[in-house]
Amino acid sequence: xxxxGAARPGPSRHSGPQHRTSDSxxxxxxxxxxxxxxxxxxxxxxxxxxxxxxxxxxxxxxxLRLAVLVGLPGELMHPxxxxxxxxxxxxxxxxxxxxxxxxxxxxxxMRRFPQLMAGLPFPFGSMYxxxxxxxxxxxxxxxxxxxxxxxxxxxxxxxxxxxxxxxxGTALAGIDSAGTPIRWSxxxxxxxxxxxxxxxxxxxxxxxxxxxxxxxxxxxxxDIIGADPEHFPxxxxxxxxxxxxxxxxxxxxxxxxxxxxxxxxxxxxRLRRPDGTTCLVEFTGRTVHAPPGGAGERGAGERGTGPxxxxxxxxxxxxxxxxxxxxxxxDRLPEGLFSLDRAGRIAYVNRSARKLLGGTGDELAGRVxxxxxxxxxxxxxxxxxxxxxxSDEPLQFQxxxxxxxxxxxxxxxxxxxxxxxxxxxxxxxxxxxxxxxxGAGIGQFASPADRASALxxxxxxxxxxxxxxxxxxxxxxxxxxxxxxxxxxxxAIYILHEQHLYLAWETGFPTGFLEPFDGVGLDARLxxxxxxxxxxxxxxxxxxxxxxxxxxxxxxxxxGARAFLPLIASGRPVxxxxxxxxxxxxxxxEERTVLTALAGLIAQALARAQRYDTxxxxxxGLQDALxxxxxxxxxxxxxxxxYLPGTQGMDxxxxxxxxxxxxxxxxxVIGDVQGHGVSAAATMGQxxxxxxxxxxxxxxxxxxxxxxxxxxxxxxxxxFATCCYVRLDPATGAAQAVxxxxxxxxLRRPDGTTETLDLPGGVVLGVDxxxxxxxxxxxxxxxxxxxxxxxxLIERPGADMDEGVExxxxxxARAGGTTIADAADRLIREARQVVDRPDDIALLLTAHWSSTxxxxxxxxxxxx
Numbered sequence: 026x027x028x029x030g031a032a033r034p035g036p037s038r039h040s041g042p043q044h045r046t047s048d049s050x051x052x053x054x055x056x057x058x059x060x061x062x063x064x065x066x067x068x069x070x071x072x073x074x075x076x077x078x079x080x081x082x083x084x085x086x087x088x089l090r091l092a093v094l095v096g097l098p099g100e101l102m103h104p105x106x107x108x109x110x111x112x113x114x115x116x117x118x119x120x121x122x123x124x125x126x127x128x129x130x131x132x133x134x135m136r137r138f139p140q141l142m143a144g145l146p147f148p149f150g151s152m153y154x155x156x157x158x159x160x161x162x163x164x165x166x167x168x169x170x171x172x173x174x175x176x177x178x179x180x181x182x183x184x185x186x187x188x189x190x191x192x193x194g195t196a197l198a199g200i201d202s203a204g205t206p207i208r209w210s211x212x213x214x215x216x217x218x219x220x221x222x223x224x225x226x227x228x229x230x231x232x233x234x235x236x237x238x239x240x241x242x243x244x245x246x247x248d249i250i251g252a253d254p255e256h257f258p259x260x261x262x263x264x265x266x267x268x269x270x271x272x273x274x275x276x277x278x279x280x281x282x283x284x285x286x287x288x289x290x291x292x293x294x295r296l297r298r299p300d301g302t303t304c305l306v307e308f309t310g311r312t313v314h315a316p317p318g319g320a321g322e323r324g325a326g327e328r329g330t331g332p333x334x335x336x337x338x339x340x341x342x343x344x345x346x347x348x349x350x351x352x353x354x355x356d357r358l359p360e361g362l363f364s365l366d367r368a369g370r371i372a373y374v375n376r377s378a379r380k381l382l383g384g385t386g387d388e389l390a391g392r393v394x395x396x397x398x399x400x401x402x403x404x405x406x407x408x409x410x411x412x413x414x415x416s417d418e419p420l421q422f423q424x425x426x427x428x429x430x431x432x433x434x435x436x437x438x439x440x441x442x443x444x445x446x447x448x449x450x451x452x453x454x455x456x457x458x459x460x461x462x463x464g465a466g467i468g469q470f471a472s473p474a475d476r477a478s479a480l481x482x483x484x485x486x487x488x489x490x491x492x493x494x495x496x497x498x499x500x501x502x503x504x505x506x507x508x509x510x511x512x513x514x515x516x517a518i519y520i521l522h523e524q525h526l527y528l529a530w531e532t533g534f535p536t537g538f539l540e541p542f543d544g545v546g547l548d549a550r551l552x553x554x555x556x557x558x559x560x561x562x563x564x565x566x567x568x569x570x571x572x573x574x575x576x577x578x579x580x581x582x583x584x585g586a587r588a589f590l591p592l593i594a595s596g597r598p599v600x601x602x603x604x605x606x607x608x609x610x611x612x613x614x615e616e617r618t619v620l621t622a623l624a625g626l627i628a629q630a631l632a633r634a635q636r637y638d639t640x641x642x643x644x645x646g647l648q649d650a651l652x653x654x655x656x657x658x659x660x661x662x663x664x665x666x667x668y669l670p671g672t673q674g675m676d677x678x679x680x681x682x683x684x685x686x687x688x689x690x691x692x693x694v695i696g697d698v699q700g701h702g703v704s705a706a707a708t709m710g711q712x713x714x715x716x717x718x719x720x721x722x723x724x725x726x727x728x729x730x731x732x733x734x735x736x737x738x739x740x741x742x743x744x745f746a747t748c749c750y751v752r753l754d755p756a757t758g759a760a761q762a763v764x765x766x767x768x769x770x771x772l773r774r775p776d777g778t779t780e781t782l783d784l785p786g787g788v789v790l791g792v793d794x795x796x797x798x799x800x801x802x803x804x805x806x807x808x809x810x811x812x813x814x815x816x817x818l819i820e821r822p823g824a825d826m827d828e829g830v831e832x833x834x835x836x837x838a839r840a841g842g843t844t845i846a847d848a849a850d851r852l853i854r855e856a857r858q859v860v861d862r863p864d865d866i867a868l869l870l871t872a873h874w875s876s877t878x879x880x881x882x883x884x885x886x887x888x889x
Contacts, residue, residue, distance in 0.1 A: 057200055057207070059281070061093040062216045062274065064166060064193035069095055071185040072152060074170035075367060075440050076414070079156070079193070080108055080116050081164040081209035087111060089120060089164060092209040096169075098369040098393060099215035101411050104144060106213060113140050113629075119153040119165045125187055126153040130172035139625040146619050147416040148172045152182070154190035158198025163207045166190045171417050171440075215271050215368075227344040233261055233310065235280055235336050240264055246342050249306060251298035269295040269391075271368065275308065280338055283312040289340065295370065295391040303391040305372070310340030361447030367414060369393045372442065381432055381447045400426045401434075409436065413443045423450060486510065486623060490630040494637055496520070499630045500530035507604070507623065508532075511616065514585070515605030519553060520631065521598050526554060533605060538581050551578065556589040557601045562621050563589040567609035586610045590620060592628035599628040599635075651710035656684045661755040661807075661874050662691060663881060665849045669856060669866040671701070671817070679705035679746065680815045680867035681713050685720045691755065692720045692729075695813040695869050696748035697767070699789075708742045712790070716750065726752050726763040730790070730798045734765065737791040745791035749813055751871075758805045758873045763798045765790050768816055768826075771834055775808030777885020779838035781830055807875035808884045810845060812837060817864035818856060841885035845872045848883060 061079045069077035076096030080089040089108040110117045115126045115138050128134040128151045135142045150172045156164045168186060201207045229246025233239075238261045247254040250267045257263060265273050275292040282290045289311040296304050313336070361378030363371055371389050374382065382389060382398050395402040395410070401424060409422050413436035421435040431450040436443045486506035493499040500518050508516055515533035519526040519542075528543040545551060547558055552575060556563050565571040565587045568580055585606035592599040602624060612620075656664045664684050679698025684691060694716050698709045715736045719729040730750055737746060747767040753760045762770070764786030773779040787798040805811050812833075819829030833852060840848040849870050856866055874881055 057197075057205060058093070058214055059274075059277075060193065060196045060200065062095070062214060064189055064196075065093045065095040066216065068154075068166055068168050068186055068189040071189055072168050072170060072182040074152075074168040077166070077168040078213070079164055079166055080120070081207060082162075084208055084210045089116065090209045090211075091213040092164070093214045093216060095216045096367045097215075097414055098410075099213055101369070101407060101414070114138060115141060115151065115153045116165050116167060119155050120162065123155050123157065123162060125155065125183065125190075127178035127183055128152070129177050130174045132174070135622060139622050139629075142622050145411065145415060146615060146622065147412045148174075148418060149415045150178065152178060152186050154186045156190050156194045156197065158194035158196075158201065161198065161201065161207070163194060163197045163201075164209075166193060169415060214274075216274060229342040231264075231310075231340060231342060232313075233280075233338040235338055238262065249304070249342055249344050250296055251300060251302075267296050267298070269297060269303070271295075279308060279310045279340075283310060283338060285312060285336075287311045287313065293345070302388065305345040305391045307343040307345060308340070309343065310338040313337045313339050362444070363389075363447070364442060364444045365394060365413075366442040369395070369410065369414070371397060378445075378447050381426075381449065400424065409434075412436075413438050413445075486626070490626055493630055494634060496529060496631055496634040496638065499627065499634050502630075503602070503627055504530075504532055507627075511604065511620070512606060512610075513604045514607045515583075515603070517553075517603040517605075518592075518600060518627075518631075519602075520600040520635075521547075521557065526557070526600060529600070535581050538579075541579060550575065552587070552589040553601045553603055556591045557593075557598050560591050560593055562591060562617065562624065564612045564617065566611050583607060584609060586612070588612065588620060590624035590627075592624055592631060594625070594628040594632040597632065599631050602627060651706065651713060652681060653683055657686050657691070659686075659691065659755055661876065662753065663845055663872045663874060664693070665845050665870045667849050667853050667866070667868040669817075669853060671865045679709040679744075680817065680865040681709045682813070682867045682869040683713055683717060684869070684871075685717055687720050687723065687752070689754065689756070691753050692716075692726075693751040693753060693811070693813060693869060693871055694720075694748070695767070695815060695867055696746055697815040697817075697865075697867070698746045699744050704742065705744065708737075708740070708744050708746070711740060712737065712746055712748070716748070720752075725800070726750050726761045727798045727800050730763045730765050730787070731796070734790045734796060734798075735794050738794045742791075745789045747789050747816075751811065751813070753805060753811075753871065753873070755873070758807065758809070760803050760805055760811075762801045762803060764801075765798055768814065768819065768830070771812040771814075771837055772803070772805070773810040773812070773837050773840075773883070773885075775806065775884040777838055777841050777883075779834050781834055805871070805873040807873055807878065809873055810837070810848065810883060811871045811873075812852070813869040813871075814852075815865065815867045817866040818853065818868060820864065838885070840883050843883055844881065845870050845883065 061081075065077045065079050069075070074096070076094070078094040079092050081092040083090040087110050089110060091102070091106045091108075094102060108114060108116050110120050115128065115134075118138075119126050128137065130150055131142060131146075131148045134151065150170045152168045152170070154166045155162055156166055166186065166189065197207050227245060227249055229249050230243045231246055232241040240259050240261050240263070242257060242259060242264070244254045247257050250264070252263075252267070261276065265276055268276065272292075272294040275294055279290045279292055289309055291307055291309040294306050294308050296306055298304070358375060359377060361375065361381045363374040363378045363382070366372050370391055370393050372391075374389050379385065379389065384397065389397050395406070406422070406424060409420060412418075412420050417438050417440075419435065419437050421433065424432050424434050426432055433448045433450050435446040437445070486502065490499065490502055493502045503518065504516055507513065513533075516531065517528065517534065517539055518530040520529045524547050525544050526542075526547070528539055531539055542551065542553065545554060547554055552563050552565075552571070565574065567586060568584050571587055572578065572580060583605065585608050587606070588604040590602040590604070592602055604620075652668065653666075656666060666682050666684075668680070668682070679700065681694075681696050681698075683694040685694065694713075696709070696712060696716075698705045698712065712733060715733045716729060719732045724732065730748060733748065737744075746765075748765045749762065749767040749770060750764075751760050751762045751770070762782075762784050764784050766786065766789030769784060770782050771779060772782055782801075782803065784801040784803075785799045787796045814833070816826070819826055819833055821829060836852055837848065840851055843851070849868055852870075853866060853868055872881070872883075
């Protein structure tokens, strides 16, 4: 088996590079981590990839977490550490479907998974295979590799990836059956594939007892790691403490890979010396079996749990030095030259580069670029680092060291890392065709580096759009995320309906300016129309360009640029989007690509919102039709109801209420069907009809609820419901109540005393056909009020339901001197003010009056 070094990255401030300390504790490899690391490295090499990883199930239902990342810096990929299984990403689809996904290039990925390319708009290929063991689906194995433009992923590579995923699934099933849950809730292990480059420098020798962990080290090894030979603890843990966290696994990698035949194994590590300097070393070892009675034959109390029992590992620690790759030849170059490995670490830096970056060779070698060089640790540059490590195309950008001091940075990517060239600039260069002003702010794209900063916002937009439900929510998300990302000031979204474009959202335009464009047909010669009919985005760097292309088109007073984007979802036209800018500006190729991809995401979100709005309107209409239009007017009883639909997701619920005249008595009913949507509303209608039919047939209260329970089970809608049924005699106030899993009613007495009733009850409806429901006797005396309600009125996120009941009881108790209608309004006033209400609310108040009560106001002193 082959194991490779890994470490956990520190916390991330943003999705780009970040400066972090390397003081995280050493994490000893466990069986699960080693199995995942081996599979990720094996898969990456098997299909010619340069990076890979494994997503595993987490403790959160429906959430996958990145457990292992190979070949890329962990902090650069922070936005992709978490993946919901219902998101439109290839990792999620592979997990949901149980089928492998192969994307040959960016074009195929853009067509199938536009959200992936919105966050990673670089030319690369990728492969994804579900990891399954028995009946369990544990996660997904993913590999990134060079794009094979125009050629599909070959069958041999597909087969090799599936084989690695199958072996990993078998290994995880064994670990699972042994009692270790296959769940991941921590940050990912960041590992790297082996680097076969050989270099020479200072040498230290060691002998490692794999059973006890004892380490015999000579003075050379102590000198390399900066330890005092007299005080060095002589244990493998002491050596591991000097190794950078992301390379600690490589110590165990050598031990695990070293075979019984004594074949030497080498790994490259980065050491941290006590004086704060770092160095690259090569750790080489081979297995030597202990002779009888030797160091490997220690007593049971002295033996450790090393991977190879009583064997020993003997070998060398070779310091590679800062200039091992380039030597003196690189120092003769007038331009700065350095190289990065796939972990983003500086492997070589010449004299000119050291001067520009700031620092000596020992200070820079082996350190992550953006950690070693503070002025390169900016979110604006993170997208370039990702591009250099994900694609094989050269790229260049300008970076600012200080005010007025700029450096040109050019990356030449390769399979094992990137070679980088630095040169000083007198002033920053700008993208050809750009009309931005020098010195403008980030929002106005003063430099290509500032443009890169905007590319982080599309990731946030892609995530936020998946949470938007209605067309208005989609438009609000676009305003909040897209405009700041590209420095825009105006936004307009038009929706296509019956061959006409209608304005659905606008911000930033002069009042009334867009009215002439509202409702235009698809035959109009306008850029907002033509971008949709042709399917191509249209960009104008200034209003002069726009006026020249469309003579006579009405223009506002702005002199800025315009971008017209087609909104097309799955080949179906949805509408068009207009971005406006206050100043003239150019649109770099990468910006045009990202904006086009984002237009596809917006279109998909709007199409989804339109379908949802249609379903919601249908459900609302169904629900309104099923609730009583008015309550019966009775001589000694007054009833008032209130209903508030939920606003979270704009979905409908299954709450209902009813008042039924049954001869000389009345039935008061309130219920709540589990879930939301058309199905819940339909089930609610069936239950309301059932309760009404049983009540009108003269059934006793317990028989009404029992019959409704059996009906719900026979219907088998996959839902359950709660219900409270009270039969009241208006003449005497005597009542019989039955409760099926529903919140307890409140009773307010004539003097204002209010209590929560304690009525025994049965389980919710739809669970047990043989369930019995006890009947409780109570009296609603003249002047008293009985309050029935659903749990949406008393529930608050993060709060105990008893607190909600007490809050409601107190409000009802303080309603003295008001009418029952005013009391109902008071009870729902607070809930009505909540913007994001997760559940529906139903409230039914019933007051019992004597024939002498003329004012019909609640008794008790008002306590407001």
